[in-house]
Amino acid sequence: MKQDAPVSQTPTVSELRRERERAEITGRIMDVARRMFVRDGYEAVTLRKIARAIEYSPAAIYQYFKSKEDLVKAISEKDQQELLADILACMQLTNPQERLVEMARAYAQWGVAHPNHYLLQLVPPFAWEKRKSTPQQQVPAPILQEALGALYETVKEGINLGRFNEKYKDPSLVAATLWAGIHGVIMLEITMGKDEWARIDNPEISFEDRFLTLKEVFSDGFLKEPSPAVKPKNRGRKAKK
Amino acid sequence: MKQDAPVSQTPTVSELRRERERAEITGRIMDVARRMFVRDGYEAVTLRKIARAIEYSPAAIYQYFKSKEDLVKAISEKDQQELLADILACMQLTNPQERLVEMARAYAQWGVAHPNHYLLQLVPPFAWEKRKSTPQQQVPAPILQEALGALYETVKEGINLGRFNEKYKDPSLVAATLWAGIHGVIMLEITMGKDEWARIDNPEISFEDRFLTLKEVFSDGFLKEPSPAVKPKNRGRKAKK
């Protein structure tokens, strides 16, 4: 029976210690799992392997995470704080165009540096999440949503400042398209960056090349002709042999 | 003048029949599996379920496919012939720009119409293929490689005809970037097309909108200013203020 209400605030000294120990173990599980996950991919991460690594029984993990999916999600979300910080840092730039480029660069760099996390966040809802009978509405990672919001705000600002070609009026649509383009470059790099056939007949092509090409074409396509004074005469763009 | 060789080719009547029956069963397995796969996703396709559907024991399938992965690959490749046909059909168009647009459209339409196959082909090498100790070099789907080749040839032709902005000299790089952009739009639609949050603050945005926006910005960015005679009036607002 419940004897009294003080359940809410009694930070007993031992309660605090327990809470701290719990957080410690939770962190250790996540660290071990993350290392496996990043190195071997989603399929290879096994609760039994994790348990063996932390010298617990498999069942013990269920006291800290309610499922394997839950654990992986927790890892992924934690790591993405870093991405979000990079993106939000770009918001300090006053020039919207410049800000867009830097945001894209931060996003792309994080993506290729954390391919497994990137795939986990962007692809899985469809690909490897077990779909039960209820095709539940997908809840976005708050991080992703916030990053997307920053992109949207920047595009909106650019449009309001008249930097975009007049035919692009809807910041949502422009932001979504920009996102899609960068997403494509990242996905291609992640899933087949190692395959030389994807480079067609120029084995020298790098991720940076593709990113810069996309940046160039998006700039030229989306933005208004720059005021003549600003544009440098950078014609001799290097192309690979 | 050997009228019949000892063992090498004797298309016995019963041998022919067996071969035909074999192909028939192989086809039935693939059909059943495809239906499940398209409806429920990769994870939900179970050899036991397939076996139950064709009224065989699970082990029987191993006489026709050497593994589950093998079966799914066979299905995917077969279906992609259709995509390849659509893309190659575009090669009849003489105008390279127009051809690029139609190829992109065919590719995109196939992708959103066959999301599971699309993901299976583009994402899995990294995502759900079990990686053993040997990180084997990925062998591309011949179909994909051929489609990519067609794209490459078209871009090359366009560059040679002087249709592209001079700063884009490498057809491989241009083709890869075009591909990446379209890939991104498709992936976004497949993995989160149903999620309204991905539409940011305009719930009306459709896949077609994003595709057309990408087409527009790629045209404006990659292609040279069209020859004055061809271009309609649309360029009225060139001078900025």
Next chain:
DNA sequence: TATACAATCTAAACAGCGTTCAGGAGAATA
């Protein structure tokens, strides 16, 4: 016709998976 043969399918099992559950050890509380 009888025999050897090859193909085909099945039942059973194996090792692995995520997950659940009854219970035990030990600390915190009463």
Next chain:
DNA sequence: TATTCTCCTGAACGCTGTTTAGATTGTATA
């Protein structure tokens, strides 16, 4: 001291892909 609570384990459940031994069967050869 007695009771409660938290943490952890061993064992099990039901599932997975895959392998193996054996039964069945229809064909080709002696």
